[in-house]
Amino acid sequence: MTSRWTTAVLDTDQPGGWAVARSPEGFLFDDNGALFPREWLKRQDLSVLAEHGIGHLDGEPVYLLELRSHSDVPGCNWKGLRAFMLDGDHTVYKVLGYAAQIGTWAREHRFCGNCGQAMIQVPRERAMYCEPCDLRSYPRISPSMIVLVTRGDEVLLARSPRFVTGVYSTLAGFAEPGESAEDCLIREVREEVQIEVKNIQYMGSQCWPFPHSMMLGFHAEYAGGEIVCQEDEIEDAQWFNVHELPPLPASRSIARYLIDVYVARRLGHAEPVLPG
Template identity: 55%
Template sequence: MSVWQPAWFQTAQSSGGWLVVHSGQAFLTAGADVLFASDDPRVQGFAGERHGLGQWQAQPVTLLELDTPPDIEGCVWQPLRPLMLQSPHALFKLLGYANQIGTWARQHRFCGQCGTRTFALDGQRGLKCPNCQLTQYPRLSPSMIALITRGDEVLLARSPRFAPGVFSTLAGFVEPGESAEACVHREIMEEVGVSVTNLRYQGSQNWPYPHSLMLGYHVDYLSGDIRCQPDEIEDARWFHLRELPTLPPAFSISRFLIDRYRVERLGGAEPVLPD
């Protein structure tokens, strides 16, 4: 089985290997393939910024970031979410990393302090301004994701952005000056109008939408009736563990939180949160 081996310091000028072509928030795909040989004539002549991503099948993988997505016969541009559902976990991790690096590089081509064109540093993942010396590194946004439980019931919700029928745990970004635990209480109250207690940290997962570090919690329901936040939550309900709706992918931390509690209450094999 292929395993992606990240190497953020790897040079992007390695000869041979694989090429991942990215533009905006979409990847170039040919059928089921999203990795192209570097000498593939369909991608060989593209001009864009290149960033080393690591190793795949013992070959270097390079991200090619394009300003605009050209039309290529036999190829389709796809965003990351549908690719997530059809890709092995190791490949999804590679694509998620590529999506984050491509987005970061595109958004920091010019210095945010003086507006000068930045350049990539050798030996590290950084973009430096030659004028004021400001260096920009990729940054992650901490966010909480929490499973709310009440006996054999779990409170799940769906966003308008979800695939049809999918319900998930609640999530939200940590605000400046806020702890992760305070974020859990605030986001749950804002999104579904209930109070919770007994917060237990369960694990973390990098989530490339667009650059989150998800901090997973299991919390107990305390009080309140469900009240969905307009524009954020289109539906939220209590579900019995034996009658759950369509859930997120098996390798997501949301699914891990749900499956772990289901095993705790009903028995079964302990789920594993993928690295």
Template identity: 50%
Template sequence: MLARFTPASSFTSPQAVTRCLVISQQQFALYQGSFLLDPDTARFIGNVQHSLFLGYVDGEPCEVWRLEAPDDFPGLSWHGLRGLIGQVEDVIFRVLGLAQQLDGWYDTHQFCGRCGNRMQTHVNDRAMHCEPCAQTQYPKLAPCIIVLITRGEEVLLARSPRFPSGFFSTLAGFIEPSESVEESLHREVMEEVGLTVTDVEYLGSQNWPFPNSLMLGFHARYESGEIVPQPGEIEEAHWWPVDQLPHIPPRGTISRWLIDCYLARLRGQPEPPPPV
């Protein structure tokens, strides 16, 4: 069992890497039950297109390696990150999430957006740098609000047209330029379901690597209005009794954590720890 991950501050390891994650087409290699491979094993899987230093897993330097055309052999399987939610150790999921975010960001920042020249990894920072025009680009996160609206023994859950049949979740949306977090929450709730809320309470956050969001989690109490789903965004939205909830997100997601925290409060039980 892994105990600790310490993120790096640059793309270059100061010492020889002893652990690596292998990614290809947004799928991670699992070999003989482990995502963390030794470099010699990883080299047999395929040619390395690029490697990025992630940090230290239990004190061992770890990189993510992207492969061009991986081979297939016994004991090797490939897994998308979404399918691993709640299925792997928290430390492993955090490292895999960081690897997917950085790999995707690196792939789309090979050339300078100002002058078009090829960029290079920054010497000291986790960034890409353009020498000709001195432009430096750092990985960026998209902040989002995610909110569970409550009404006594009921909670509001909605489904997007993209969700599987019968699946419902909390409301969420991106924070727009010039908005505060609170303004974004009230706007998103009004846009998506036509309601006003009060008693907004921040509970916690989760990095969400699909592809690069930072989810800021809230509870809010219903104040007024009738549910009017936003066309194209919300297919259905209903008040659900807390003892008759539909199919909801799995544990390990902040949406499920917001729901579980509210249920714990209603039952007078300790709140569960926040997700990774």
């Protein structure tokens, strides 16, 4: 199967193509969605911080206009990336997720972290460059482990105070320097619920552009301990029977995939497919 969306570094001096506009309020959209004819979009009254050529959708070039702030465009509105993730065309969400990560990186790397001078966009490469320091900055990706811990028919799910009311999810956390994926997983489960795990199995990965996580998904079996929730981070954690699950995370998340796969295996149902 050929992919509808491929990333590329495109020359912004070339005319034409589609463009998306991103401000701190989210992406601009109208009745046709979030992709606009680029020449039309550039004629609107937008405070453009940077423009990046980001890839091809169905063979057509796509550009990002990263804006300082949002402005009123007749017939259009602004909407956050999360709303695009929850609803609508998955390929468009992938385009916007990539655009958001490039936009965040471009916004946060306008100045050199070493000497503080303005950085420049490197032609034909996704990098910002400081000439005096000979320093290149590339888009940041933050590896995060996510794990479903199970004990027979039971799955360990937890709530962060940040979650939607009632929703329970798998445990997750960012890798620290010096850790392997497995080290991180074992540490995060210990820190968040004081549980020990064994038989760690890699299940798959997912880009999570909020703002730049790369989720590495695992399954692990319970090996010991009683649940003790980490203060401030974990509001509640429980063993849930696969027949009596609480409200779960969004269907496009890898958290949901890890739960759905295990439930399908226990109940002998067909396994779901991880959304790319």
